[in-house]
Amino acid sequence: MKIKANKIALKLSLLASLFVLAIIVAMTCILLQQGEQLMVAELKLRSIAYARSAGEAISRRLDLFTLNFNTQEMLKEKGVEYAGFLDTSRRVLAHTDSRKVGAIDDSPTARIAAQSRGTLVQQYSGRGIFYFDISAPVFSGKHRTGTVHIGSTWASVASSLKDSKRKVLVLAGFAILLDILGTLLIVGWMLRPLPVLARAARQVGEGRLDMQVPFTMKDEIGQLTQAFNQMVLSLREKELIRSTFGRYMSKEVVDGFLNGKVSLALGGGELKEMTVLMSDIRGFTEFSEKLPPQEVVQLLNRYFTEMVQVIGAHGGTVDKFIGDAILAVFGWPIYNRDHERLAVAAALDMKVRLTVLNDALLKEGRKLIAIGIAINSGKAVAGNIGSQEKVQYTVIGDTVNVTSRMEGANKDYGTDLIVSRPVYLATKDHFDFKYMGEKPVKGRTEPVHIYQVLGHKPGRAAQQGL
Numbered sequence: 090m091k092i093k094a095n096k097i098a099l100k101l102s103l104l105a106s107l108f109v110l111a112i113i114v115a116m117t118c119i120l121l122q123q124g125e126q127l128m129v130a131e132l133k134l135r136s137i138a139y140a141r142s143a144g145e146a147i148s149r150r151l152d153l154f155t156l157n158f159n160t161q162e163m164l165k166e167k168g169v170e171y172a173g174f175l176d177t178s179r180r181v182l183a184h185t186d187s188r189k190v191g192a193i194d195d196s197p198t199a200r201i202a203a204q205s206r207g208t209l210v211q212q213y214s215g216r217g218i219f220y221f222d223i224s225a226p227v228f229s230g231k232h233r234t235g236t237v238h239i240g241s242t243w244a245s246v247a248s249s250l251k252d253s254k255r256k257v258l259v260l261a262g263f264a265i266l267l268d269i270l271g272t273l274l275i276v277g278w279m280l281r282p283l284p285v286l287a288r289a290a291r292q293v294g295e296g297r298l299d300m301q302v303p304f305t306m307k308d309e310i311g312q313l314t315q316a317f318n319q320m321v322l323s324l325r326e327k328e329l330i331r332s333t334f335g336r337y338m339s340k341e342v343v344d345g346f347l348n349g350k351v352s353l354a355l356g357g358g359e360l361k362e363m364t365v366l367m368s369d370i371r372g373f374t375e376f377s378e379k380l381p382p383q384e385v386v387q388l389l390n391r392y393f394t395e396m397v398q399v400i401g402a403h404g405g406t407v408d409k410f411i412g413d414a415i416l417a418v419f420g421w422p423i424y425n426r427d428h429e430r431l432a433v434a435a436a437l438d439m440k441v442r443l444t445v446l447n448d449a450l451l452k453e454g455r456k457l458i459a460i461g462i463a464i465n466s467g468k469a470v471a472g473n474i475g476s477q478e479k480v481q482y483t484v485i486g487d488t489v490n491v492t493s494r495m496e497g498a499n500k501d502y503g504t505d506l507i508v509s510r511p512v513y514l515a516t517k518d519h520f521d522f523k524y525m526g527e528k529p530v531k532g533r534t535e536p537v538h539i540y541q542v543l544g545h546k547p548g549r550a551a552q553q554g555l
Contacts, residue, residue, distance in 0.1 A: 109268050113261040132223050133208050135166055136239045140225040143174050143183075143237050147229060156183045163239060170220070171240040177233060179203055198222050202236050219243050286317055293321055363421040363484070364432040364466040364512065365492040366405065368396070368439065369414035371459040371500075379456075389413060392458060395442045403435035404428075408483055414496075418484055421471055429466050429515035433542060436462045436506050437520075461499030465492040465509040465537075491537060494530045498539060501528075510538040521546055 142159045156174055160183040163172035173184035179194045198211050202224035212221045220242050227235045370376065370392070377385045393415070397407050400417045404425055408416045419435070420428030439462065447457045467488035474483055491509065499505055502525050513522055521543040527536035 110261065110265055113264065132166075132168060132239055132241060133210065133225075135163070135169070136208060136223045136225040136237060139163060139172065139239060140227045140237045143227045143235065147227075147234055151182075153183065159183075160185060168241045169239055170242055171238075173238045174227070174235055175199060175203070175238065176235040177203070179236075182235070198224075199236075199238070202238065205236075286314065289317065289321075293324070359471055360468050360486075361421050361424075361471050361484075362428075362466075362468055363471075363488070364419040364428040364464060365469065365484070365489050366400070366417045366419065366432050366436060366462065366464050367414060367492045367496045368436075368460050368462040369412075369496060371461060373413040376456065376458075388455070388458075392443075392446065395446050396439055399438045399442050400435050403431045403438070405432065405435055416484075416489070418469075421469075421484065429464075429512045430519055432464050432466075433508065433512065433516050433520055436464060437542065437544065440506065460505060461496055462506045463492050463496035463499065463508070464506075464512050465495060466511045466515065467491075487533075491530055491533070495528065495537060495539065498528050502539065502541065504541045506542045508540050508542060510540070513538075513540040519546060520544065 139159065143156060145155075147156065160172050160174060163169050164185050171185045173186075173189065173194075174182050175194055176182055179199050181189045181192050181194055184190050196213075198213055201211060202209055202222070205224065206226060208223065208225045210221055210223050212219065214220065220240055223239045223241075224236050226233055227237055380388070393410065396415055400407055400415075403419070404423070405417045405419045406421065406423075408418055410416075417432075417435075419425065419432040425431060439460070443458060443460060450457055465488055467486075469484045469486035469488040471484045474485060495507060495509065499507060504525070507525065508516075508522070522540040523543055525539040525541050528539050529536045
């Protein structure tokens with residue numbers, strides 16, 4: 090864990106160093122640029138001095154010895170590559186390159202310089218080398234007698250600044266090295282709690298909710314540590330609630346309580362669109378009278394376990410057990426627009442799972458179980474129902490009542506799975522149905538249209554599961 094903390098510190102050190110390096114590079118470029126400008130300014134001053142000395146050499150009469158001597162002396166100046174004196178006809182009277190003496194300089198640089206009344210800096214290239222030429226007019230009294238030229242290259246200027254550049258780079262290297270070492274020490278010390286937090290987070294992810302990180306720093310790392318400890322405490326409390334109350338109500342409802350999406354206040358129900366599924370065991374009263382109570386409970390637990398798994402696999406929520414009956418809802422508390430289809434698919438799988446259970450019961454010499462299932466969809470109220478002393482979060486309303494009445498109609502039709510018209514209209518593209526007729530419902534003026542579910546449409550069976 091210590092190595093990982095050092096890696097973080099190293100990354101921060103490198104980022105800080107890159108930032109410092111960028112600043113140093115920018116400053117170096119500025120300093121070198123200013124150095125070049127100062128070098129050019131110095132060469133301009135030298136060209137003026139050279140022009141004055143050349144003017145003195147020809148003031149009374151042409152003194153070629155003095156003129157050539159002064160010209161050759163210019164090579165001793167730092168950064169100077171060549172120097173020369175041209176008369177008003179651009180004839181070279183003196184030059185550091187003796188081969189050019191006596192020739193006419195017809196270059197654009199010489200022509201422009203001959204027309205200039207002051208010091209002039211021009212850039213040109215020759216044989217792949219970049220030069221800048223600094224020229225100044227030569228006067229004898231008020232009469233112009235020629236032009237002096239001092240030439241230099243960017244390479245010679247850079248060479249003149251080489252020592253300064255080396256010093257800057259050495260200082261930059263030391264600055265970066267000190268920055269990395271300092272940041273490693275400081276950041277490594279500040280990030281001491283992070284490895285402990287990482288190890289504790291992994292253990293919390295593995296299910297250990299008894300973790301607490303002991304650091305009490307007052308900076309942001311300390312706040313993170315405190316927040317982590319509070320999070321673990323909250324997870325521990327929620328897990329206790331979930332494990333305790335999850336045995337008495339659906340996981341979705343418990344999660345809704347914990348994340349605040351479901352109100353714990355008495356009343357305040359919400360009207361929701363959902364599909365209600367109700368099933369019960371045929372002849373359970375007679376069935377239970379012939380068995381000892383312990384065996385009845387064991388059998389119901391086996392049956393409920395199988396059915397609840399199927400309902401949950403299709404996104405349904407078991408609202409309650411009413412004796413041997415199951416009341417389940419789809420599309421609540423987590424909404425799904427295909428709640429009708431999911432409910433019918435779950436009912437068909439319940440029948441399949443019941444067949445497997447009955448095979449096991451038959452091998453055990455027990456009586457087989459037969460069930461009836463009814464499915465209806467519509468609006469129902471979901472909320473806390475009860476008193477101040479005892480509360481149950483459940484669904485109520487006409488949709489639930491009609492589903493209960495429909496389930497009993499299975500006996501009249503000799504069916505084991507029926508749905509209402511809203512469910513039929515929403516799922517007719519997925520399942521085959523048989524219309525069974527109208528069923529009067531107590532308390533309603535309009536009858537309920539009943540459809541028997543025959544099974545999946547060909548090619549649709551594989552698409553029903555989740």
